[in-house]
Amino acid sequence: LEDFKFWMAHELAHIYTPDLAGTEEGEDYADAFAGALLFPEPCVEACYPAISRKRNEQSVIKTLFNCAREHFISINTIYRQVQDFARARQLPALKIAENELHATRNYFSGPLMISEVLFAPLPPAPNVYIAACKHQFQSDFFIAMKKMLRERDTGSSYVQQILDISIHDAKSLYEELRH
Structure with a gap:
């Protein structure tokens, strides 16, 4: 369900921006729109300190999962929003390789x-x-x-x-x- 929510928000962005259809800029905008709609900046601000204090990948992943579960959205949405937030504020990035996040994420299947x-x-x-x-x-x-x-x-x-x-x-x- 959490990925479904992201993709529905992503498609909604395309409805609002038909002039960007079929462009990389349109896809980037749709992803950013969906992320901001599902996990807006105030949520990221509340979540970032707890995640950024973790010292190893497993702790970061566990905290991301908890945050995703709390907001009932994808761990990938949380991860991307937190990374974008850190980059925009010139804060340290999360201490996790994206491929590790996906490997862990693919191991656990969410609700159907x-x-x-x-x-x-x-x-x-x-x-x-x-x-x-x-x-x-x-x-x-x-x-x-x-x-x-x-x-x-x-x-x-x-x-x-x-x-x-x-x-x-x-x-x-x-x-x-x-x-």
């Missing part, structure tokens, strides 16, 4: 609430998932992704990264999109 609302039984077959997303969100996202996967011969790990899903789910969607 959106999936439970959209699909019964779980998990849906890839073609059912793609059709439901297209219908529910009136989006050509998977059409565009299918085209890109064919043109660039991108692998399932790219699907995993873009959708922030398990590698197993990414492989299933990748195979469906490649056909």
